Amino acid sequence: MSDDRTPIAGLVWQQIRYQNRLFWRSPVAAFFTLAFPLMFLVLFNLLFEGDIEIAGRDPLTIAQFYAPALAAFAAASATYTNIGIGQAIARDERILKRFRSTPLPPWVYMAGVVGSAIWLALIATVIMLSVGVVVYGVEVYPARLPAAALTLFVGVTTFALLGLALAAFAPSGDAAPAVANATLLPVAFISDVFIPIQDPAPWLKFIGDFFPLKHFVVPLQEAFNPFAGTGVRWGDLGVMVIWTVVGLAYALRSFSWEPRTGGGSRRCRRRSRTAA
Numbered sequence: 001m002s003d004d005r006t007p008i009a010g011l012v013w014q015q016i017r018y019q020n021r022l023f024w025r026s027p028v029a030a031f032f033t034l035a036f037p038l039m040f041l042v043l044f045n046l047l048f049e050g051d052i053e054i055a056g057r058d059p060l061t062i063a064q065f066y067a068p069a070l071a072a073f074a075a076a077s078a079t080y081t082n083i084g085i086g087q088a089i090a091r092d093e094r095i096l097k098r099f100r101s102t103p104l105p106p107w108v109y110m111a112g113v114v115g116s117a118i119w120l121a122l123i124a125t126v127i128m129l130s131v132g133v134v135v136y137g138v139e140v141y142p143a144r145l146p147a148a149a150l151t152l153f154v155g156v157t158t159f160a161l162l163g164l165a166l167a168a169f170a171p172s173g174d175a176a177p178a179v180a181n182a183t184l185l186p187v188a189f190i191s192d193v194f195i196p197i198q199d200p201a202p203w204l205k206f207i208g209d210f211f212p213l214k215h216f217v218v219p220l221q222e223a224f225n226p227f228a229g230t231g232v233r234w235g236d237l238g239v240m241v242i243w244t245v246v247g248l249a250y251a252l253r254s255f256s257w258e259p260r261t262g263g264g265s266r267r268c269r270r271r272s273r274t275a276a
Contacts, residue, residue: 015112
């Protein structure tokens with residue numbers, strides 16, 4: 001699996017490449033990560049017109065609102081969903097157990113998983129924003145790009161580590177997609193991703209502000225807003241950093257490299273019955 005003489009950085013790079021190859025061998029995963037959010041951008045620009053007004057914020061055009069919002073959603077999906085589901089399934093199919101038995105340090109394997117997901121998230125973000133700029137005329141403001149880049153880096157790191165927490169929390173690979181969708185999609189609807197909430201109820205605003213997705217979406221939207229400032233939104237970054245620490249702490253405490261009793265995937269259980 002690895003050569004003891006290989007530098008650690010080289011081992012991590014090999015794992016990132018390995019995880020990337022696994023991703024591109026699954027056309028369905030590539031479609032839902034890269035193309036599916038892009039379809040929403042096209043549909044929303046066809047269905048809606050005019051400016052979008054949100055309480056406490058400057059008006060945004062349809063493209064200015066949805067291109068960065070869906071870029072953040074695609075990045076969150078590429079990290080949180082892909083890592084959570086992929087590693088839960090790998091655990092049930094004993095892939096993680098086999099990796100754990102090799103000389104490869106476990107943290108190097110996980111660094112490859114996280115690094116690959118972050119790379120794919122960056123690709124998804126670039127595709128979404130490029131289509132927004134080229135096709136729908138979204139303006140780019142160079143003075144805001146450093147703040148946008150910092151937000152993107154913190155956001156994908158946050159959701160990557162929350163993805164590891166999701167894999168640790170999901171009882172099985174079969175349950176992981178349901179857990180991922182149940183924890184991401186409802187939050188997206190109250191985080192200015194699919195629906196601009198004009199005047200939310202206080203409890204709904206509290207829930208949206210509590211979770212990290214809105215703090216990822218809003219700063220990216222503001223980076224393409226001609227009326228916004230150029231500074232970093234430190235409060236939003238702070239919330240994401242807190243969730244990063246929470247995700248890392250939970251993953252370190254609860255992540256399992258071996259299948260849980262009675263929690264294997266259907267495919268793994270069929271193999272066991274066949275072998276018996």
